Amino acid sequence: MxxxxxxxxxxxxxxxxxxxxxxxxxxxxxxxxxxxxxxxxxxxxxxxxxxxxxxxxxxxxxxxxxxxxxxxxxxxxxxxxxxxxxxxxxxxxxxxxxxxxxxxxxxxxLAADPVVELQPQHALLADMLRSVLEQVGADVAVPEPRFDDAAWVGWRLAEWLPITAMQRQSLLQEHDPDKRLDALLSLIG
The missing domain is CATH 2.30.130.40 (LON domain-like)
Structure with a gap:
């Protein structure tokens, strides 16, 4: 519908x-x-x-x-x-x-992202996000941090990392939070 x-x-x-x-x-x-x-x-x-x-x-x-x-x-x-x-x-x-x-x-x-626990292979991304949040500090209104939620970590990195609009669009089109994090790992690797 x-x-x-x-x-x-x-x-x-x-x-x-x-x-x-x-x-x-x-x-x-x-x-x-x-x-x-x-x-x-x-x-x-x-x-x-x-x-x-x-x-x-x-x-x-x-x-x-x-x-x-x-x-x-x-x-x-x-x-x-x-x-x-x-x-x-x-x-x-x-x-x-x-x-x-x-x-x-x-x-x-589209269906809302399921709450999926952050997998060990994505821990580096949560650490990177913590670092980004420390740098932006009070300049940005940040929703309540959920560093153990794969979807939340992925969306925040997709929002704040210096990537192209087409890369961000590709992340938006990915339905699986873990696959979105895998794509982010490949972008920063």
Missing amino acids: TESLPLFPLNTVLVPDGTLALRVFEPRYLDLVRDCGRSGTGFGICLIAEGNEAGTPATPMAYGTEARIEDFDTGADGLLRLRLRGERRFHVVRTRVRDNGLVVADVEW
């Missing part, structure tokens, strides 16, 4: 529980934010497969993450600034473009 979800294609990937700062200036996205605020719903963030962030509607990748608005304000430049939090992952079944240029997708929600 599919559900309709407005999309905000970007040149970045949002992961579950991840945060993203976003400036909004195009009318189609200002309307999207207003509608989400009124209805209390989220919208989808997808990496751009083809096109650009502004102007003509971009073609999104087939997997993305639902974003919820955590905070907003107006910047010195007068633009709307949002702080988003990633929630559920989804698979795009089909898209359509509204008259205002907003891309809307029919999506299938």
